[in-house]
Amino acid sequence: MKIGVLALQGAFIEHQTVLEKLGVESVQVRLPEHLDGLDGLIIPGGESTTISKLAIAFGLMQPLREFAGEHAVWGTCAGAIFLSREVGRDQPVLGLMDITVRRNAFGRQVDSFETLLDVPALARVDAINPPFPAVFIRAPLIEKANGSAEVLAALPDGGIVAVQQGRWLATSFHPELSDDDRFHRYFLELAR
Numbered sequence: 001m002k003i004g005v006l007a008l009q010g011a012f013i014e015h016q017t018v019l020e021k022l023g024v025e026s027v028q029v030r031l032p033e034h035l036d037g038l039d040g041l042i043i044p045g046g047e048s049t050t051i052s053k054l055a056i057a058f059g060l061m062q063p064l065r066e067f068a069g070e071h072a073v074w075g076t077c078a079g080a081i082f083l084s085r086e087v088g089r090d091q092p093v094l095g096l097m098d099i100t101v102r103r104n105a106f107g108r109q110v111d112s113f114e115t116l117l118d119v120p121a122l123a124r125v126d127a128i129n130p131p132f133p134a135v136f137i138r139a140p141l142i143e144k145a146n147g148s149a150e151v152l153a154a155l156p157d158g159g160i161v162a163v164q165q166g167r168w169l170a171t172s173f174h175p176e177l178s179d180d181d182r183f184h185r186y187f188l189e190l191a192r
């Protein structure tokens with residue numbers, strides 16, 4: 001199995017480190033041809049406007065959409081914004097997942113925090129399934145999950161922070177920054 005990590009900007013190395021620990025080969029994706037032969041793709045957190053500018057400059061927008069049509073794709077934080085259909089402002093996105101996101105939804109004072117999340121779907125990779133330690137950094141909130149997009153996790157106030165739509169995943173937080181590889185293992189199941 002070979003997983004690509006979009007390596008235009010942001011926390012791509014951190015995802016590669018987790019994949020390496022799991023014994024999975026990973027490839028940095030910067031150009032369309034780097035998508036060849038991959039079983040799945042992770043779009044990391046970072047700055048979604050920068051990621052989209054570079055993706056346009058490198059001719060990646062359409063190749064990424066085509067790749068996602070046939071493979072598992074997971075966006076974390078800025079990556080989730082990039083995967084979404086609606087960001088409520090004029091910003092190029094892939095428009096794949098049927099979700100509406102609000103960038104920087106947690107405001108300045110609490111722009112970064114860690115919290116324990118119940119994620120029932122992770123029982124697929126861990127029968128005991130303790131709460132997941134989720135790291136939020138200037139995170140977006142998923143305001144709506146429409147159509148076949150299913151909510152995997154929400155904050156106690158109901159704010160949606162993880163969604164799955166078929167083989168696509170979006171998380172507002174950064175599982176690559178917590179010492180817990182269950183989301184990565186869950187994604188690898190989707191990529192298989």
Ligand SMILES: NC(=O)CC[C@H](N)C(=O)O
Nearest residue numbers: 045046047048077078138
């Ligand atoms: N940690 C992150 O990926 C932050 C996302 C960033 N605030 C954005 O809007 O793109």
